[in-house]
Amino acid sequence: MPVREISGAKVWRRRSTGEALLRWFGWLVGVAVFLWCWQRISAATTWFFVWDAPRIAGDILDRATPPRWSYIDALWWPIWDTLNIATLGTMIALVFAVPVAFLAARNTSPSVWIIRPVALLIIVASRSINSLIWALLLIAIIGPGVFAGIIAIAIRSIGFCAKLLYEAIEEIDETQVEAISATGASRWQVMVYAIAPQIMPAFAGISVFRWDINIRESTVLGLVGAGGIGLQLSSSLNTLAWPQVSLILLVILAAVVLGEWVSAKVRGAII
Amino acid sequence: MLRLKKLVKTYKTGDQALKAVDLEVPKGQVLALIGPSGAGKSTLIRCINRLVEPTSGEVWLDDIELTHLGAGALRRARRKMGMIFQEYALVERLTVMENVLSGRLGYVGFWRSLTRRFPQSDVDEAFRLLDRVGLLAMADKRADELSGGQRQRVGIARALIQNPALLLVDEPTASLDPKTSRQIMRLICELCAERGLAAIINIHDVALAQLFVQRVIGLRFGAIEFDGPPDALSPEVLTTIYGEEDWQATIKKDEDAEDDSVEEELA
Numbered sequence: 001m002p003v004r005e006i007s008g009a010k011v012w013r014r015r016s017t018g019e020a021l022l023r024w025f026g027w028l029v030g031v032a033v034f035l036w037c038w039q040r041i042s043a044a045t046t047w048f049f050v051w052d053a054p055r056i057a058g059d060i061l062d063r064a065t066p067p068r069w070s071y072i073d074a075l076w077w078p079i080w081d082t083l084n085i086a087t088l089g090t091m092i093a094l095v096f097a098v099p100v101a102f103l104a105a106r107n108t109s110p111s112v113w114i115i116r117p118v119a120l121l122i123i124v125a126s127r128s129i130n131s132l133i134w135a136l137l138l139i140a141i142i143g144p145g146v147f148a149g150i151i152a153i154a155i156r157s158i159g160f161c162a163k164l165l166y167e168a169i170e171e172i173d174e175t176q177v178e179a180i181s182a183t184g185a186s187r188w189q190v191m192v193y194a195i196a197p198q199i200m201p202a203f204a205g206i207s208v209f210r211w212d213i214n215i216r217e218s219t220v221l222g223l224v225g226a227g228g229i230g231l232q233l234s235s236s237l238n239t240l241a242w243p244q245v246s247l248i249l250l251v252i253l254a255a256v257v258l259g260e261w262v263s264a265k266v267r268g269a270i271i
Numbered sequence: 272m273l274r275l276k277k278l279v280k281t282y283k284t285g286d287q288a289l290k291a292v293d294l295e296v297p298k299g300q301v302l303a304l305i306g307p308s309g310a311g312k313s314t315l316i317r318c319i320n321r322l323v324e325p326t327s328g329e330v331w332l333d334d335i336e337l338t339h340l341g342a343g344a345l346r347r348a349r350r351k352m353g354m355i356f357q358e359y360a361l362v363e364r365l366t367v368m369e370n371v372l373s374g375r376l377g378y379v380g381f382w383r384s385l386t387r388r389f390p391q392s393d394v395d396e397a398f399r400l401l402d403r404v405g406l407l408a409m410a411d412k413r414a415d416e417l418s419g420g421q422r423q424r425v426g427i428a429r430a431l432i433q434n435p436a437l438l439l440v441d442e443p444t445a446s447l448d449p450k451t452s453r454q455i456m457r458l459i460c461e462l463c464a465e466r467g468l469a470a471i472i473n474i475h476d477v478a479l480a481q482l483f484v485q486r487v488i489g490l491r492f493g494a495i496e497f498d499g500p501p502d503a504l505s506p507e508v509l510t511t512i513y514g515e516e517d518w519q520a521t522i523k524k525d526e527d528a529e530d531d532s533v534e535e536e537l538a
Contacts, residue, residue: 179360184377
């Protein structure tokens with residue numbers, strides 16, 4: 001008890017002496033473990049390369065500037081592909097994510113014991129595997145190219161969108177649902193009039209947020225052959241064409257900035 | 272018109288919210304349901320239109336027994352019962368017009384309601400009702416732009432456009448200031464009189480109830496303790512409903528109450 005009586009006055013402290021000592025001991029152990037780990041890592045590191053790193057980085061930066069601007073002509077198509085992979089992938093994902101979300105939300109699921117676990121399984125399965133790995137699998141199944149990239153992005157996004165959306169559905173104000181039900185509306189009418197308006201801001205926010213993420217993800221899909229600008233990035237890296245790499249990174253940066261700008265606009269307009 | 276026979280509701284937690292309630296409401300009668308929080312007032316009116324499923328007993332609306340209806344028949348029965356809520360329960364992100372028209376959902380098919388193509392007669396009626404509750408100019412505003420009193424008027428219009436025979440009113444004034452509370456209660460009671468509607472109004476404010484209704488039911492622990500005219504609410508009666516308290520100030524039947532903005536609070 002932190003409250004003690006010393007000569008008639010009640011004294012309050014945040015922790016008793018024993019608790020305070022215990023916490024200090026905890027901190028001591030934590031710092032000791034950290035120092036021990038640091039020492040182990042240090043022993044396993046070739047410090048020569050680390051000390052050399054700034055020089056190498058400077059060297060690469062030196063070789064990479066100025067970017068090879070003329071190479072841009074070879075990048076228009078790939079970046080367009082990349083944006084399309086992200087956009088189409090997100091759209092396909094949303095088509096599947098909406099019903100999955102309604103099946104997974106506790107308050108709209110037709111069966112909490114059978115259908116809800118299935119929907120949750122779909123969400124977990126989709127979320128647990130990175131889109132790069134989905135792309136590797138899909139290239140083996142449907143061959144390399146943009147289509148594999150779109151499907152990989154879509155599969156990975158279903159779980160993400162469905163999860164956030166079903167959480168939004170579970171947080172709706174139930175009295176609005178009651179009010180619409182009380183008018184004699186059918187289950188589908190309740191969905192359109194009482195639930196849809198309440199989750200619309202969340203839906204718009206989730207869609208543009210995922211689209212934004214997907215632009216980033218689709219830039220690397222080309223590394224494994226699933227279309228987009230990653231293919232050029234990979235071949236430029238392999239041939240040590242640093243001025244091309246720097247240009248590609250600039251183009252990706254521009255695409256991501258564009259995505260951020262659009263999603264900020266959409267969110268501002270809808271909410 | 273409405274008859275409850277031995278209506279019982281036991282929640283999963285084991286709480287018995289209603290203990291064999293018998294009640295008969297004739298056509299056109301406005302009655303107030305008073306009682307302490309947790310007495311089962313909300314449960315009672317939600318059991319009538321089955322937003323809450325009663326455990327046993329019967330609910331008769333005219334010559335239809337509601338507790339055993341299937342989904343489709345229940346929808347048709349619900350069209351005859353308008354409901355008004357404490358926190359208005361408007362769909363905040365829809366316009367006033369859409370909220371009012373949502374009262375017609377029971378009469379309109381899914382695709383028409385999805386595309387908002389309501390029959391012109393419904394739209395005419397919606398404008399007429401908005402005019403009646405004094406919100407014609409607000410038809411195109413979003414519901415979350417309105418004040419509390421205005422929202423409750425939209426709620427009233429939504430209930431009335433159903434063309435109901437019965438109004439179920441759950442604490443219509445609990446979120447409103449005293450003046451608006453009176454206006455809303457007056458509006459509800461006037462509209463009931465105009466249309467010959469019966470109404471069950473849950474209300475905490477005993478003095479307000481006494482001003483407007485023809486009959487008062489007192490509920491305590493899920494059972495009816497009092498059933499009589501508003502004048503018969505004596506301190507003894509209120510003590511049996513709510514428990515010991517000084518009730519003189521609460522039931523003072525004041526003619527100057529209209530200007531008296533401070534109402535006695537009953538928690």
